[in-house]
Amino acid sequence: MVTIDYSSIAIIPVITLLLAWCICGYLFYRNYKKHGGGIKIWKAVLVLFVGLFSFSINLNIWNTALKLSILPLGVWILYFILKGRNRWKSYRSFAWLGFSFNFIFIVASLVAIPFQQWIFPDKKxxxxxxxxxxxxxxxxxxxxxxxxxxxxxxxxxxxxxxxxxxxxxxxxxxxxxxxxxxxxxxxxxxxxxxxxxxxxxxxxxxxxxxxxxxxxxxxxxxxxxxxxxxxxxxxxxxxxxx
Amino acid sequence: MKKRKGMFALLVVVIGIIGLFFYSSFSKPAPFPTEEALKKDINQTFPEASVKTIQDIIHVDERHKVVPFISLNKDYGLSYWIWKKNKWRVAEVDNREEPMIWKIEDRKRPKYVYVWNIFHKNKVDSFTFYLLRQRDYITYDRQSLYIPPVQMTEKVLLHNKTYGVFSIPEDWATIKDYARPVQTDWLFVNGEDGDAFNFGWRPNAKPGVKEPIIFTNNGESFSNGDIILRFPERFEKGSRDLYE
The missing domain is CATH 3.30.1490 (Dna Ligase; domain 1)
Known part of the structure; x- marks a missing residue:
């Protein structure tokens, strides 16, 4: 029986995404250090992930689907939940860091395009x-x-x-x-x-x-x-x- | 402690259900019923079929069989049997004159099987079966796509039997597989499977038979709805849709 791959693994985007997560991890680590341990780490991570949540538009550039984040919904949600309290100040940077990660991911997808074309040229x-x-x-x-x-x-x-x-x-x-x-x-x-x-x-x-x-x-x-x-x-x- | 016991019981029940599910979907089918039992089962499930004689038991695969029969009114009929929920069940009974295609859903890829039971055996020598696709040309987003036509044929001799089954060859299945999701970006699909392929058939008369062979297709069918049967397209010699 002839087996057909309807979609095989795309290794280049996987690599760039992994690199992007490494960069994100490093940025978080640096930011967390700066706060000197005033916040519990799981809380900071939670705020970070809520901060990632955004309203985005889908773009299609060179056959690559990209999500361009426009509105920081996660940051707003966190702001409304936490604004009355002192804590907002200390959490704010994590929320915005989370939102900014969206752009790191976009860069990762954009970087993947030339590498994809270089290693797997679609005209060859x-x-x-x-x-x-x-x-x-x-x-x-x-x-x-x-x-x-x-x-x-x-x-x-x-x-x-x-x-x-x-x-x-x-x-x-x-x-x-x-x-x-x-x-x-x-x-x-x-x-x-x-x-x-x-x-x-x-x-x-x-x-x-x-x-x-x-x-x-x-x-x-x-x-x-x-x-x-x-x-x-x-x-x-x-x-x-x- | 009570809570834990409850959780444990729930876990046992869930594992039991999953186990039962796997048992019923992977267990080996039971031996196929005897002709007497088949006759009784058909006449109970679909009394209108009124089976008189079972002609044969045809193996399609481990879980699917076709049983051709002759009814009290001397109609030539087919019954379709599926091993499901730990029982051999008759999914449909019909006495159509034309060959049909039984589409059997499978985990990997669907199977397509031509099935027939006709009373024309003294006129018809063989069937020619077709897998067809029209030649097409599409322009889309400043690009163009040329789709070559497909016409694959298989001749199947009847050997003086009124009934038979024919699973489509591996090559047909491969060509059909390639059209499945790959081209959906391009093609406006029109087939039932989401591709542009059609199945066809043509009866070949025995030497000496001059008059045209008429297939009326006004038989009856009774189904439990648990089966997919299709009409392949009938072609004549010299049809404008065929390359000959």
């Missing part, structure tokens, strides 16, 4: 075609040549001689304009094979790509949730069955 086929051991060719259209199998030796060549091409949608589809449905369905298919079982690079956080192989075996159409990439190779990855 190698990101999507990392694990080819379990690759399986499936013929999906009857216009495909019979008795064709995957040439594993060529496939192992890591797709080095690939050139990105325009997606010739006009050739593949738009030229079918004006045809009746029956005429369209009688046309031979450019991509009569699907390559199943290929996994993206570990830690990329990308789902298993949908890969279509062109009828001559020299073209590959990589379909991901965000985009579609079309590459041509010098040699066919298919061969006649012996």
């Amino acid at each position: 086929p190698a990101t999507y075609l990392a694990n080819l051991e379990n690759a399986k060719l499936i013929t999906i259209h009857p216009s495909a040549k019979k008795k064709i199998v995957l040439d594993r030796k060529k496939l192992a060549g890591k797709f080095t001689h690939m050139k990105q091409r325009e997606i010739y949608s006009d050739k593949w589809f738009s030229s079918l304009y004006g045809m009746s449905p029956s005429e369209i369905n009688k046309k031979d298919e450019h991509f009569p094979y699907q390559l199943a079982g290929v996994k993206p690079k570990w830690g990329s956080g990308l789902p298993s790509p949908v890969l279509y192989i062109e009828k001559d075996g020299k073209g590959i159409l990589i379909t991901t949730p965000q985009q579609q990439l079309y590459y041509r190779l010098n040699n066919s990855v298919l061969k006649e069955e012996q």
Whole structure:
């Protein structure tokens, strides 16, 4: 059975988030020291976490979801609860520190973007075609040549001689304009094979790509949730069955 | 102390319920009932079925079986059996003429099984089953997406039997799996499974049979609602929706 990763672990954001928490921990520790132990530590931590609570808007920058905090709701809640008493003064810095952590997290997500692009470039086929051991060719259209199998030796060549091409949608589809449905369905298919079982690079956080192989075996159409990439190779990855 | 005892009792009850749940969902199914018992069970659950003869017991998987039968009115019918809550239960009885698809929900991935019991066996030689998807082209947010068509076929011989089952091949299931959540960002889905795939079927006449074979599909069905059955699309030779 071909197993499909619908979402694998995204290692870069995990690392930056961990770093962000380390920074937060350090800032808290410094602030707590400054207060000289006047407050119990669990109370300070509680105030900190309430302070984190904020009204935020969701932004989407370079396919990354970001939460931009605007209103410090947690700080206000704490203020209303604690304002009558002396304690507010001593807790205030922890509440605001909690709120400021939101921005540290945003920075962490922003820092993750270039690293993600550097280590797992989303325009490079190698990101999507990392694990080819379990690759399986499936013929999906009857216009495909019979008795064709995957040439594993060529496939192992890591797709080095690939050139990105325009997606010739006009050739593949738009030229079918004006045809009746029956005429369209009688046309031979450019991509009569699907390559199943290929996994993206570990830690990329990308789902298993949908890969279509062109009828001559020299073209590959990589379909991901965000985009579609079309590459041509010098040699066919298919061969006649012996 | 009283409080502790109460807590302990509660814990025992909770563990017991969880244990029972696991026992009932992972326990091995009991041996399948005999034909006599099956007949009695169907006629009790769905008296309208009026089963006369059990034709066969077909194993689909450990927890699902199909039992074709002939009724008192000489209708060819199917009963669908599911091992559920520690009992073999009949989920549906029908006497449709056309093949149906039984969608069996599973933990990992759903199973799709063609099932049929037709009285045309002296006219029909075999079925051709299809997994189909239309070719499509979408422009979206200044990007374009080309979706190749899918047409996968399997020919299944009837071997002079009126009934049979056919689980979709592994390759079909894989192709269908790939379409599941990956492309939801792009596609306006129209299929029942949230993808663009359709199942189809075509009867192939025996040599010498000239007249068209008519499947009326005006049979009856009785269901306890605990089963998903679908109509695959019927195709003819030379259909405009097929590449041939």
